[in-house]
Amino acid sequence: MADAPRPGTGRHLAFMSPLSGERADRLAADLARRRPGTVLDLGCGWGELLLRILALAPGARGTGVDEHEHDVTRGRANAAERGLAERATFVHGPAKEHLSSADVVISVGAYHALGSITEALRELRALLHPGGRLLFAAEFWEQPPTAARLALMWPGMTADDCTDLAGLVDAAIAAGFRPLRIETATRGEWEEFESGLAADREEWLIGNPDHPEAAEIRAALDSQRSIWLRGHRDLMGFAYLTLG
Ligand SMILES: C[S@@+](CC[C@H](N)C(=O)[O-])C[C@H]1O[C@@H](n2cnc3c(N)ncnc32)[C@H](O)[C@@H]1O
Numbered sequence: 001m002a003d004a005p006r007p008g009t010g011r012h013l014a015f016m017s018p019l020s021g022e023r024a025d026r027l028a029a030d031l032a033r034r035r036p037g038t039v040l041d042l043g044c045g046w047g048e049l050l051l052r053i054l055a056l057a058p059g060a061r062g063t064g065v066d067e068h069e070h071d072v073t074r075g076r077a078n079a080a081e082r083g084l085a086e087r088a089t090f091v092h093g094p095a096k097e098h099l100s101s102a103d104v105v106i107s108v109g110a111y112h113a114l115g116s117i118t119e120a121l122r123e124l125r126a127l128l129h130p131g132g133r134l135l136f137a138a139e140f141w142e143q144p145p146t147a148a149r150l151a152l153m154w155p156g157m158t159a160d161d162c163t164d165l166a167g168l169v170d171a172a173i174a175a176g177f178r179p180l181r182i183e184t185a186t187r188g189e190w191e192e193f194e195s196g197l198a199a200d201r202e203e204w205l206i207g208n209p210d211h212p213e214a215a216e217i218r219a220a221l222d223s224q225r226s227i228w229l230r231g232h233r234d235l236m237g238f239a240y241l242t243l244g
Helices: 019-032 048-058 071-083 117-127 165-174 189-207 214-231
Strands: 040-041 061-066 088-092 103-108 126-139 181-185 236-243
Touching: 019 048, 019 126, 019 236, 040 048, 048 061, 048 071, 048 088, 048 103, 061 071, 071 088, 103 117, 117 126, 117 165, 126 165, 165 181, 165 236, 189 214
Parallel strands: 040 061, 040 103, 061 088, 103 126
Antiparallel strands: 126 236, 181 236
8 A cells, every 4th residue: 555645745835835837937037037036935845936937037136045954855846857957056945044136026825924914024124125026915805704604714803903904004014015917816726736745645555545544534634735725725816916
């Protein structure tokens, strides 16, 4: 019997966020067009967006930082495969211990690595070279969440964990940025993300229904799916802010 896959490896995903390849390519092209010399991605996962920017900006060097070792290893392998190993450095560790300044800074789904949204935006602002760009992506409420819906999401989730989209952009402006592009993940991007996140273990479960770990994995997947479909679907948004 095959061992159960670890949760959340993202093996079936191109990004560890609700981000389509089309949006990623456009964002990467926009950021690369400014010919950055340095790109920093804090909480990079396996750094797919970072690598797409480096591929389009031949003069740029990039650093991705993530505390998840498996992701960093995947990022290094992808960089080597695409001939980007010389220009892409993947650092395994906490973002706060590996801060550096850059022309393009990326924080996608990872502001927690630097504290609250306000704290993260302030920190990221300080890292950005004059004239640089920050791509900041984070959750927001599409509508105010009711207590009943919050109770169906992740344990401990409160309405204060996010603002609305206007509040998120206001927070960026308060940190010293101007918003150049404000865009939000589509339902299709969420569906790709949530389905892809579960795909590893769902496929394993079909092939290993009697495995000693099957009941535990099935319960975890059912809970994860319920949090999405009963909890945050169409209520929690994900914004991509290009900030200057
Ligand atoms: C939602 S994932 C997004 C990954 C990537 N930005 C992407 O969009 O594909 C958040 C990432 O932040 C990383 N992370 C969380 N806290 C961190 C910290 N304190 N330092 C470094 N990385 C952290 C996680 O390991 C995870 O890979």
